[in-house]
Amino acid sequence: MFVGRQAQLARLEALLQQVRADKDSKPGRALLIRGRRRVGKSRLVEEFVDRADVPHVFFAASGRPVRDELHLFAQEVAASNLPGAELFSGVELAGWDAALRLLATALPDDGSVVVLDEIPYLVASDESFEGTLQRAFDRELARKRVVVIGIGSDLGMMEALNEYGRPFHQRATEMVVPPLTPSEVGDLLDLPAADAFDAHIVTGGLPLICNEWPTAMPLMDYLGQAVSDPTSALLVSGERSLAAEFPSDAQARTVLTAIGSGERTFTNIGRAADIPQGSLNRSLTTLVAKRVVAADEPLSTKPGSKDKRYRVADPYLRFWLAFLGPHLDEIERGRGDRVLARIRASWASWRGRTIEPVIREALERLAPPVLTGEDGVPGVVGGYWTRTNNPEIDLVVGDRAPVAKRVLALGSIKWLENAPFDRHDLGELHAHRTQLPGAAVDTPLIAVARSGCSVDGVEHFGPDELLAHD
Template identity: 45%
Template sequence: MAFTGRRRELRILDSWLGKVRSPTGGSPGQALVLKGRRRIGKTRLVQEFCARSGVPYAFFQATRSQPAPLARQALFDAVAEGEGLREHAGALGHAAPPEDWVRSLAAVAAALPTREPSILVLDEVPWLAETDPGFDAALKTAWDMHLSAKPVFLLLLGSDLAMMDRLTSYDHPFYGRAGQYTVGPLNPADVRDVTELDAAAAFDAYLVTGGFPEVVTGWRPGEELSSYLARQLEDPSSVLLTTGERSLAAEFPARLQAGRVLRAIGSGERTFSGIAASTGGTGGQPLAHGTLAPILTELVDAKKIVAVDMPLSDRPAPKLKRYRIADTYLRFWLAHLENAVAQAERERGAQSLARIQKSWPSWRGRAIEPVVRDALLRLLPDAAFPDVFEVGGWWNRQNNPEVDLVGADAGPVAGAVHFVGSVKWHDDAPFDGRDLAELREHARHVPGAERAVPVAVTRTAPDARTRDDLAACWQPDDLLAAWNA
């Protein structure tokens, strides 16, 4: 499979390796914690980086529940077989590792080159800590006494975000010894490169695949959305159908309540009370507020699967928070695909496709909004809006009206609101005078927006008169440029 995208991530990794190549003082070695949700492509990214680096490297991938002695032997084998390391580390392949991690990592450090840079990758570090609670402290000792003295770039990878955060937190041994970087999915520009679609269609592909590499690469170059969905929905083992279920099973094994909360949000519930009510299902018992609150906290802060949005204006509104699935693919899967596996097994993929196509326009219109805001945050400030550093939306308690876009100097409480806007993501209905009049009417309700100018984001170009009345209008090609750097 050809490697596509990840230009920014590769640049960042190369800059860290550059610190090892040309040290400016302190320890010769550098360490970086690389985290990201399961199946997001961390391992593939780092493998590609190592292959391109031109320096010796060893890639060790832990196995879940593997006893620590076997893990240490596997580490020795990986280093002994590392690219360009056999001259230095070949003897490790015939050596029995010590009975603790400190001495084992010290032996690895001794086998690494002394005068040239090298890369050492430890993948799925949380699994090593699960089987040996002392691993974190041993890693700290081995780094301080042995590894950091070598010109080595140590990469620590993991999918358990909470455990990876703890690895470098203030009260843990490795604190202050490594940088941190979070690997996200492929961005919309990467998805466009893989699928070879135009900008508007590439955003559709991004909403469906979420940028998950293994899902995106199943898209044939230039293939229309309906054709891609038809192929995937016919096959109960297709990556589009199965990745969501596998992801939830890995993140929440036997966590039924968390699954109920995710499904409630995935079905469109956005408020705390609405989510609580929806978790009861048909005739079931809704989750009590005292039970729901910690689950939402875990989903937002630890798992980062759920995002919280606050209305943006110059007036605080902490009680008006809204929840949404942060993972774009999982949002699509929960809304459209969870039951499609059973349909595919009954050879009823066409029925699943018809159901998706029926709800697609309205679902897409809502799902594209956070993607648009992310794009504008990358594009702004610019010459037209030099003071816009925050882009959000605004709503009242009744969600009537809702304003899709608010550009301000800060958030969630702004000092000054500079623009209000609307997102119209229709295939064949341009933003027109009626849409502009509605936007202006809704903007009157946004606190602090008295001097704000109107803007729009449209999939289809607005008519000329309306375009002249807008302070700015961004279309798919404009938005995609936010990720093209």
């Protein structure tokens, strides 16, 4: 079942119509699509080409040697509905230059789509691929009424492909396919707002996992069902993502596992991973470049803070690393009940930390007046901490990040089942306001609480308000 993604589908359809109607001598267009692994990028494009009903070829690279990839590419084109597909029957391609030139001759005159999925694999296996693609596009493909779509899950590499100094610079537009938002997850699963946030931090907004979750089923019921099935998408997606992201980098996986277990500082991550400082630096650089790990910095008007905190960027992978990955052997032995018991025991404390970046993103999407500067521009939502965690402030809104010129607001997240934001929480927030660089005595205060707010003097946001404009 294909759900959502209407904005992305509309953009793809508009791009194809533009190509088909363009009177320019080079009507061809290129689009680079990126997004987290298993977020549904390939499924989106498959849906697009099915609806467009134009000749197309969809080639998914697999990370094999160049010769093997070329052989598979020829087979894929030969089996496609391109009018010149027979040109590829039984052909042995000498390289990507010859393959793309021959592809151009196989395209029709009235509109087509060429999809190169997992394009980072092609770049990694052939250092000349970017230049080859650029030349083929400029000389051949751009002269055709074709949309060339490159898809990739390596976020850092996909961003770099279109940067200044790279061969394909300014030849492609870009599209990011995000995970489903908490609101979209709630709509898909027919869950109330608070439960939609819970479902989001478990599934990460990945459509494949959401489609497995029975409509309106409570969280723990779904988890009990999932951990009793070793083939559940909730279980296998994490391992498959890591295997694809780090096929031979065991050290990066070790560091990622340490972060997933809850370690956040450089020192503690190194201690848990048991690797030297230099090796840790290299692994963290790789993980951040791939956008698998986020390196958060405290937000205030104080410059020069280097106290980074690391977290797994994808909520689903955070959940998998914390509760599922270390215990797959138990699930395979039929003891998913033990895994579920651990989740129940740690759920409240784990959720309290994991929900923070999700709440910050939801507030930025909501952009209420309290988060907006005098110039009408919505602020950036982050957090603030010191090396000793005194204070540690859940929400800080600045006019820019990580060093703000002005702090617009600060606040607290209290995401407990039956405990509203109360007088004690307000007193703590007042104390934090005096400790935050850039905050003034009249800086507005925000309370984000799952179970409501029992005091005045703060701008309160509950689950329903957070999803109002999600």
